[in-house]
Amino acid sequence: MTMTGALTTTSEPVLGPLHRELERHLGFTLGHCEDVADARYIYQALAIATRDRLIDHWRRTKARLAATDQRRVFYLSLEFLIGRSLGNAIQNLDLDESAREALHQYGIQLEELAEQEHDAGLGNGGLGRLAACFLDSCANLELPVTGYGIRYEFGMFHQFIENGRQVENPDHWLRDGNAWELERPESTRRVQFYGHTEISYDQQGVPQSRWVDTWDILAVPYDMPVPGFRNETVNTLRLWKASATDAFNLDEFNSGSYTEAVAAQNTAERITMVLYPNDSSENGKKLRLKQQYFLVSASLQDVLLEWVKQHGTDFSDFGAKHCFQLNDTHPACAVPEMMRLLMDEYGQRWNDAWEITSRCMAYTNHTLLPEALERWSVTLFSTLLPRLLEIIYEINSRFLKEVNEKWPDNPDLLRRVSLIEEGDAPHVRMAYLSIVGSFSVNGVAHLHTELLKDGLFSDFYTIWPEKFNNKTNGVTQRRWLAHCNPGLRDLLNETIGNYWETDLEAISNIAPYAEDADFRGKWRDIKQNNKRALVDYVRKYTGVEFDASSLFDVQVKRIHEYKRQLLNVLHVVHLYDRIHRGDSAGMVPRCVLIGGKAAPGYHVAKLIVKLVNNVADVVNASPEAAQLLKLVFFPNYRVSAMEMICPGTELSEQISTAGKEASGTGNMKFMMNGALTIGTLDGANIEIREKAGAENFFLFGMNAAEAQEAKQSYNPNQIISTDKDIQRVLELLESGHFNQTEPGIFDLITASLRSPHDQWLTIADLREYIDAQQEVNDAYKDQDHWNKMSILNTANSGWFSSDRTIRQYAEEIWRIKPLARRSDK
Ligand code: 26Q
Numbered sequence: 001m002t003m004t005g006a007l008t009t010t011s012e013p014v015l016g017p018l019h020r021e022l023e024r025h026l027g028f029t030l031g032h033c034e035d036v037a038d039a040r041y042i043y044q045a046l047a048i049a050t051r052d053r054l055i056d057h058w059r060r061t062k063a064r065l066a067a068t069d070q071r072r073v074f075y076l077s078l079e080f081l082i083g084r085s086l087g088n089a090i091q092n093l094d095l096d097e098s099a100r101e102a103l104h105q106y107g108i109q110l111e112e113l114a115e116q117e118h119d120a121g122l123g124n125g126g127l128g129r130l131a132a133c134f135l136d137s138c139a140n141l142e143l144p145v146t147g148y149g150i151r152y153e154f155g156m157f158h159q160f161i162e163n164g165r166q167v168e169n170p171d172h173w174l175r176d177g178n179a180w181e182l183e184r185p186e187s188t189r190r191v192q193f194y195g196h197t198e199i200s201y202d203q204q205g206v207p208q209s210r211w212v213d214t215w216d217i218l219a220v221p222y223d224m225p226v227p228g229f230r231n232e233t234v235n236t237l238r239l240w241k242a243s244a245t246d247a248f249n250l251d252e253f254n255s256g257s258y259t260e261a262v263a264a265q266n267t268a269e270r271i272t273m274v275l276y277p278n279d280s281s282e283n284g285k286k287l288r289l290k291q292q293y294f295l296v297s298a299s300l301q302d303v304l305l306e307w308v309k310q311h312g313t314d315f316s317d318f319g320a321k322h323c324f325q326l327n328d329t330h331p332a333c334a335v336p337e338m339m340r341l342l343m344d345e346y347g348q349r350w351n352d353a354w355e356i357t358s359r360c361m362a363y364t365n366h367t368l369l370p371e372a373l374e375r376w377s378v379t380l381f382s383t384l385l386p387r388l389l390e391i392i393y394e395i396n397s398r399f400l401k402e403v404n405e406k407w408p409d410n411p412d413l414l415r416r417v418s419l420i421e422e423g424d425a426p427h428v429r430m431a432y433l434s435i436v437g438s439f440s441v442n443g444v445a446h447l448h449t450e451l452l453k454d455g456l457f458s459d460f461y462t463i464w465p466e467k468f469n470n471k472t473n474g475v476t477q478r479r480w481l482a483h484c485n486p487g488l489r490d491l492l493n494e495t496i497g498n499y500w501e502t503d504l505e506a507i508s509n510i511a512p513y514a515e516d517a518d519f520r521g522k523w524r525d526i527k528q529n530n531k532r533a534l535v536d537y538v539r540k541y542t543g544v545e546f547d548a549s550s551l552f553d554v555q556v557k558r559i560h561e562y563k564r565q566l567l568n569v570l571h572v573v574h575l576y577d578r579i580h581r582g583d584s585a586g587m588v589p590r591c592v593l594i595g596g597k598a599a600p601g602y603h604v605a606k607l608i609v610k611l612v613n614n615v616a617d618v619v620n621a622s623p624e625a626a627q628l629l630k631l632v633f634f635p636n637y638r639v640s641a642m643e644m645i646c647p648g649t650e651l652s653e654q655i656s657t658a659g660k661e662a663s664g665t666g667n668m669k670f671m672m673n674g675a676l677t678i679g680t681l682d683g684a685n686i687e688i689r690e691k692a693g694a695e696n697f698f699l700f701g702m703n704a705a706e707a708q709e710a711k712q713s714y715n716p717n718q719i720i721s722t723d724k725d726i727q728r729v730l731e732l733l734e735s736g737h738f739n740q741t742e743p744g745i746f747d748l749i750t751a752s753l754r755s756p757h758d759q760w761l762t763i764a765d766l767r768e769y770i771d772a773q774q775e776v777n778d779a780y781k782d783q784d785h786w787n788k789m790s791i792l793n794t795a796n797s798g799w800f801s802s803d804r805t806i807r808q809y810a811e812e813i814w815r816i817k818p819l820a821r822r823s824d825k
Helices: 018-029 039-066 086-092 096-104 110-114 126-140 246-254 258-272 286-311 334-345 350-360 378-384 386-406 411-417 430-437 446-454 458-463 477-483 486-496 504-515 517-542 565-580 603-621 639-648 666-672 685-692 704-713 716-722 724-734 747-754 762-781 783-795 802-814
Strands: 072-076 080-083 120-122 145-150 158-162 165-169 189-193 196-201 207-212 215-227 234-244 322-327 361-364 375-377 427-429 440-443 468-470 551-556 590-595 629-634 651-654 676-679
Touching: 018 039, 018 096, 039 086, 039 096, 039 110, 039 215, 039 234, 072 126, 072 286, 080 126, 080 234, 080 639, 086 096, 086 110, 086 215, 086 477, 096 110, 126 145, 126 215, 126 234, 126 322, 126 477, 126 802, 145 286, 165 603, 189 286, 196 386, 207 334, 207 386, 215 258, 215 286, 234 258, 234 286, 258 286, 286 322, 286 334, 286 378, 322 334, 322 350, 322 802, 334 350, 334 361, 334 386, 334 430, 350 361, 350 386, 350 430, 361 430, 375 378, 378 386, 378 427, 386 411, 386 430, 411 458, 427 430, 440 446, 446 458, 446 468, 446 685, 477 486, 477 639, 477 666, 486 504, 486 517, 504 517, 504 783, 504 802, 517 629, 517 639, 517 783, 551 639, 551 762, 565 590, 565 603, 565 629, 565 724, 565 762, 590 639, 603 629, 603 747, 639 666, 651 666, 666 676, 666 685, 666 783, 676 685, 676 762, 676 783, 716 724, 716 747, 716 762, 724 747, 724 762, 747 762, 762 783
Parallel strands: 072 145, 072 322, 145 234, 322 361, 361 440, 440 468, 551 590, 551 651, 590 629, 651 676
Antiparallel strands: 080 120, 158 165, 189 215, 196 207, 215 234, 375 427
8 A cells, every 4th residue: 555646435444454554564564573562663563554545535425524614613721741652552543452452463552552552631621621522523423623732842741740749841742753654745834923023014005914025834733633533534743843943944054054953953842842731821932822823824714725725715615614613712812813814825805704703702711710811911911913913903993993982982892802912912812812703612521611601701791692512521432441451341341331431411311220139240340440440550659558348539630729629638637637536436448549740839839739748648548547548649640540440440539629620521530430529519510410419429518609709708727716627627737747858848828728818719619528528438338329429420421521512512503413424425
């Protein structure tokens, strides 16, 4: 098979059986002899052999795309948290058996080999992983959706723990090569920065702006295949890498500074060097704005060029044929950049360009924290992207004029909704730019969308109520159940068939089996196996010995004050205190696992990591607690770690301050895998509880309205002084019991817990949390009933498939249909 000659889609692939292909790649592509081949090379050979099969489907999917003029969607995201690809590709191509057979002669297990692959950690957490689940669902549903992102040289940092503290190491994930990408230099694009604008007038006297004297960077695409589930569809994730232009080098080269010319290459490549490891915006970093514009400009040019190739510069239908989904405000420059390209590059007039742009942009918000809304200083914008700033000013002035016509004499409203926040240093409000430039604005869970409408974006909701809609998040059951929990997958398949793999609502068919004692026994055995695997995993990475007969209580997610890992720690300290006071009658043995990365500049989050580790050291060293309580901080939490952790989890901690977590998606992965949730009425927890049934969910704490209200007159010290349990917990923390060699290091934490200004209201919810944990404890004693609840959680998780979410995006926002088959014509 040749890569160039074989674009005819009728020809069958000339690929041999997988074991033969594996041998061939090992011997020829990688030049290895069988007898010295180690796991690393076998992994690579299997990855390439698997990729060959994907490429075949990929070419056919591209041919289908080229043969239709269906509306297409482009998912623009600064993050795609893909994780590993081998297991996913093998599963989706239905190659599991042949892969195992092929590996037999090398005496290595598929699972073991898969461990060779570095996670593609091109994201921080929820938002990036959601983008990856969405691409999976789009391919599964055969939707014409392409992802556009950045090929960071360094993904999310590796987290190590030293003396209880987080230490960050760079994640050079491409070090051993990446079998899952193909470079496409022929589709290189050019992106401009800096320079200034010049006005000229065309024949009709219409002013025309030109962006000149710019510093240009090349954007080189790397395409990753996104396989659908056994449907011969492979979509594309296109990731851009920055590279210097030759012209730039040549100037310096001619002036004799060869080394400077080569160094310039470096300056250019810095743009895609590293992922920013903050999951709430770190304002003002010039390099971050460069990344955002780089992604947006390269991607929009890519799509426009494709259009022009086919339609010339007639854009009348462009808006009807394209939709760009903005994953939060990070790609918000797409609004002014689309205007710029249409006007400056393709000669469109403002009104036509605006008609097209505002018709094809859609914005998803992922945060309720006002301080996390992106703002960029006008000064920075005018230096880096002067032409874009001009366009933003023009969008703003037309928008404010419209508002003023509809709501005259309301300067306060104009000031509130302006795209420019005035002040000593004016800023561009990226969320407002996204709302004004989009036809759709969505939140990611029911509560979140409601809070956007009557809080953060209420003025805009008044102006354009029709733009606002909800799309509750989901996760792909193919990675988060079928792939990561093969034991449960097989039981489900033999009991109810495998429809659930492509239609998760079908999983409700196992609900009746909750009443079947025999089935419950099998259910328990699978969980028990998964727990034993987790015991080994925890031992390997922490040295701590979990006991597989204990309750496995897990909280894994980014470390954030609003997510309240502290609440969890306070409960562990409370149990420890009870054990030491001899008050442990009826206490069920419990192993608590906490994992997650703290943003390197987020001091309090890093201190929370230290606290978890120090409490863990003391608890795990206590002979009195040994039989009843363990705590570990699991280092370097990432996608592949979750694949081991969620199948073995029994209790899922979703304990954020109500009104702060937009949705959560880990909560859904745990539910699918039969964990019970202890949680607040926040984000998608509310919907999880509705679906699971209140009796199968451990609820505690204030709701969003109550939390808002409570802040008015919050007095944590009074709560502490009137609740003996809580008082002892605080005293233990303040006595230095958990930090004897570093006195006072947790003062910041205990002071904030006691502060009437504590935004996260930790102490306010602590009593109810402790009581809810006692209910968990009591429920766990009735293992038979616990298993029923566990089965019902899985059975009712159908709503939380990203297939459902994506169907809703496709029908209600994108208005797209599955890609036509060639035979559909
Ligand atoms: C912005 C500017 C500069 C640097 C970094 C950032 C930045 C990067 C990542 C800001 C935010 C993020 C990530 C946010 C995120 O992951 N939000 C989560 O999104 C999930 C998917 O919708 C939700 O389930 C979570 O509730 C939400 O916290």
